[in-house]
Amino acid sequence: MIWEVFRQEKKGDYHKHCGNVHAPDREMALMFAEIQHARRMHANSLWVVPQAEIAEVDAEEASFGGTTDKAFRWAMTYNDIDASFAQEVADSEKEQEKAAKTREAQI
Amino acid sequence: MTGPISGPDELSKREQKALESLLFRLADDEFVLAERYTEWQIYAPTLESDLALANIAQDEFGHARLWYDLLGELGYTEPDLIWERPPEQWQHSTLVELSFPDGGWADTIVRGYLYDTAEQLRLEALADSSYLPLADRIEKVLLEERYHRQHAGNWLERLASGEGHDRVVAAVERLFPHAMSLFAPGPHEDNITEFGFRSESLQELRRAWLDTVIPTLDSLSVPAPEPAEVVRPDATGRDGSHTDDWFELYDAFTHTYTELENPTPVRLRGEGA
Numbered sequence: 001m002i003w004e005v006f007r008q009e010k011k012g013d014y015h016k017h018c019g020n021v022h023a024p025d026r027e028m029a030l031m032f033a034e035i036q037h038a039r040r041m042h043a044n045s046l047w048v049v050p051q052a053e054i055a056e057v058d059a060e061e062a063s064f065g066g067t068t069d070k071a072f073r074w075a076m077t078y079n080d081i082d083a084s085f086a087q088e089v090a091d092s093e094k095e096q097e098k099a100a101k102t103r104e105a106q107i
Numbered sequence: 108m109t110g111p112i113s114g115p116d117e118l119s120k121r122e123q124k125a126l127e128s129l130l131f132r133l134a135d136d137e138f139v140l141a142e143r144y145t146e147w148q149i150y151a152p153t154l155e156s157d158l159a160l161a162n163i164a165q166d167e168f169g170h171a172r173l174w175y176d177l178l179g180e181l182g183y184t185e186p187d188l189i190w191e192r193p194p195e196q197w198q199h200s201t202l203v204e205l206s207f208p209d210g211g212w213a214d215t216i217v218r219g220y221l222y223d224t225a226e227q228l229r230l231e232a233l234a235d236s237s238y239l240p241l242a243d244r245i246e247k248v249l250l251e252e253r254y255h256r257q258h259a260g261n262w263l264e265r266l267a268s269g270e271g272h273d274r275v276v277a278a279v280e281r282l283f284p285h286a287m288s289l290f291a292p293g294p295h296e297d298n299i300t301e302f303g304f305r306s307e308s309l310q311e312l313r314r315a316w317l318d319t320v321i322p323t324l325d326s327l328s329v330p331a332p333e334p335a336e337v338v339r340p341d342a343t344g345r346d347g348s349h350t351d352d353w354f355e356l357y358d359a360f361t362h363t364y365t366e367l368e369n370p371t372p373v374r375l376r377g378e379g380a
Contacts, residue, residue, distance in 0.1 A: 022153055022155055027261060034161050035159045039254070
């Protein structure tokens, strides 16, 4: 039985795939993984996963990245805008602020 | 019991003799076992088990180096200790020198189990040694030994509960009498405990070893011999008496050295490297 081995170098890092070991069960897989991937180098944690438990979809089956132009997903169009049109919005806000203050003063 | 001794200069003659005897047993056991383990290189049952055993052999060579270095501080050179020491002066137990039967993986595992269990007990009894350079080295060695016991234990359990059971039984039958020689006293045994170099006597270590090993074998339905009835081999190793296997092994690992007319062996890491 083949077990895929994932090694985490430091706490907080992702576990990265680093190879595989043949072992009859989980305990032996951990032991062999430790010997091959952690005894002579720094590691914080190891995972072993039965190879059969890993699900895969690959580039032959799926169209990774999409096939048509979807450049519009990047909303670059709005980056260069003349903001002066917003003057009337600012004026309106000021007006309302003034009105609120007047009301407060009347109470 | 004397006070702590911090280095070679503070040893009396009698103390030095006892300490040397202790160190030779330690170093020779590790060196010879590692030498045997390396025979499995490229022949172990799977790639993983090959790497695991090579890894353990490396550790044991490293430990042997630690103990030989302490002997070096007492005036011995590397040729004195290894390459030119007559084989009948080596003091390792006969357990570690026996050759492996063909395909004898179970023999290797049982040997590792019997040895590593004893090794842990011995090292723990050295942790408070009155010879400080020795005591200082124990903790690191014990950390590595934990892997060895885990390795032997995992394998033993699986071999004994599967189709390897009969092979485990045969290996225990063959090796147990030799394992008893791990606790055979040498000429300075009384002084070793009297001077506080080791905190427990060999009898105490043997008792603790039997208390671990026998129940484990029982739990695996592997018949363990009655210790008092074990017929001891003529050679114990501890007094320099050895089996024929040892003399062949000695010739093999000194072959290159002799062939090259006694060169100065290259030393990786350390002075002059």
